[in-house]
Structure formats: C-alpha cells, structure tokens
Amino acid sequence: MDCCCFWYVLSASPVLVFLSYLIFNKLFAPGQSPNLLGKHVMVTGGSSGIGLAVAQEVARLGAHVTLVARNQEKLVEAQQTVQATANKAKVLIRPFDVCSDGVEGMVADAETALGPIFMLVNCAGFSTPARFEDLSMQEVKRMMDVNFFGTFAVTQAVVRRMKQRSVSDSRERQGIVVLTSSQGGMLGIYGFTAYAAAKAALIKFAEALHMEVQTSGLSVTVSVPPDTDTPGFEKENVSKPTETRLVSETAGLFSAEVVAKSLVRDALAGRFYTTVGIEGFMLTTLCAGMGPITYFWDFFAQVFLTGVFRFISSFFLLNFDHIVRKEYAKRMNDKKRE
C-alpha cells in the first residue's frame, strides 16, 4: 500500500465508523434501556451464587423477584438476603427443579402472585468437571438436563406468555430473557467435555430465539461468566482435574456481584453477550460469528479486532497445551514411582 493510500484509509475510518453507527442505529439498535421499577423478574438458581447476586441487583433497581431453586431452606435464606437489600421488594420463592414437569404451572402461579414476568434470568446450572473417561453417562445426562433442557423448558413457558401479551408495533421492550452459558461454553476446556457441550448448546439456542422473538419486542442475552466465587464454584473446585483448574484460572476469579451487575446492565441494554474481564471480551468478540448485532461497540470490536484476537489466542492456547503436557508428565512420573 503506498503511503498516500494509507493516509486516505486512516482519514476515512472516522467516516466509516460514523456511517456504520448510522446504519446500526437505523437497523439494529434495540432502543432505550427499560427500567425495572415495579416489574417482575424471575431468577432460576436464585438461591445461591450468581443467581442470588442478580436477584439482589434487580431488587435494588426496584423489581419484584421470584426465586426458583430446589432446596427450600436455601430459598428462605436467600429471600431474607434479597429482602434486606431492598425492603420494598416483594420476594417470592418457588421450590422447583427446572428439569421436572409442571413448569407451566409454576410460571403461571408466580405471575398470579407478582404479575407478568418482564425479565427471566436462567442461572440454574452446574458442572461436574472430570476427565472424559471418568464421566458417568448419568452425570453427562444430568449436566445436559439442568443446563440445557431445564433452561429451555423454563424459557419456553415464560416466553409463551410474554409473546401472548406483547403489543405489536410498540417501540418499547416487552421482555428480556437471559441464559447463563460460560466461558467454558465458548472454548472447549480439558475436563469439560460434557459441560462445554451443554453450555455451547445454549448459545445457538439463544441466537435462534433472538431471531424468532425480535418481532415481539423481546431481547435475548447470553451471560458468559469466567470463574466466579460462588458456593457452586467452591464445590466443583474440590474435584476438578488440575488441568481444568489451571486453564480456567488464567481468566481470573471474579465476585458474583461484579458478574451480576454487568449481567443486569447489559441485559437491560439489549446486548447479546454479557461478560466481565479482558479474556471475556476477547472470547465474546472472537465467538460472535453470525450472531445477532445488538450493540454498536461490540459490533465495532468484532469487525476490527477479530483477526488480532485470533492471533493473541495462539499464546493462550500454547500456554494451555503446556499446562496439559506438564500435568501429564507429572502423572506419568508418579505412576513410575509407584
């Protein structure tokens, strides 16, 4: 490229940015962020970790909350915690396994008590990290069941009702759905064969759902948390293969509050992905693919940074391979000594 052409492109880029901004605003912008005052938010997995932090955050913003989880005692404790965060919030608890029958009834009951659900946040989920050959089919099926089918079932029951109510042609957002995937659903990590598949399935589910419900004024957001300091994380940390732990640790450990705050902010903005940290930004940018365009700066980053991030990813992948080889050598040595 001769130097004149270089300057030409450089001076044209602000114009390109401005033009893409205009196009974005005309064709894709999800409109103003709605507010949550007096609205009903349902949080599955709301009794612990990220779900509980989300419930506190939406209650702080004036919403009424339904917490869904299996264990009644944990639910009662969580109800008090959320109530203490926002004393005016109505907090309903529903002991329910997201994999069981009767989702429609559970959702209908919650709506009778607190009004139409405006926002659904699916946080119920778990992982059992283990080497491929050590996973029992029962564990594999349970991971798919809770993380994928459970999320699918609750979302279907809620979205059916949201669509029936939705006022066509309204510029205002009619409802919000959040699915909780994982950074381990964007790249396959050692020890996460089944978990990665279940969490990746949620991403394509979300893309298809987004295209389907946009005409009803609904937005879909996928949460992509890194390692987050929660009771669930502490539990899985105990049995994790060392490789799994060392690879996922490279993205750092975040608090549930930080993850929940950005989840709520991004979901209100109608942003397709929500994550925290530099690695999260790199992953969601790299994995955007043919996903929906919902947020100008994300789109901008995807267009201009994908190639650079793919280059940088080689250093991460080399490091991951190094970790896996080192641990393998260690185990072989230990075996020899026995």
Ligand SMILES: NC(=O)c1ccc[n+]([C@@H]2O[C@H](COP(=O)([O-])OP(=O)(O)OC[C@H]3O[C@@H](n4cnc5c(N)ncnc54)[C@H](OP(=O)(O)O)[C@@H]3O)[C@@H](O)[C@H]2O)c1
């Ligand atoms: N923490 C992390 O590092 C991390 C990273 C990436 C993604 N995630 C994802 O984020 C979500 C929340 O994780 P967390 O760490 O906050 O977990 P957590 O502390 O273990 O909380 C999980 C919540 O889900 C509920 N739950 C589990 N199975 C359920 C079922 N079958 N039906 C209904 N409720 C169920 C639990 O209550 P009961 O047990 O009483 O049902 C609890 O309220 C999960 O989907 C997880 O995969 C977490």
Ligand SMILES: *[C@@H]1O[C@H](CO)[C@@H](O)[C@H](O)[C@H]1NC(C)=O
């Ligand atoms: C996870 O477990 C390892 C030991 O296997 C420990 O060193 C580390 O501190 C634990 N991390 C958390 C956040 O509990």
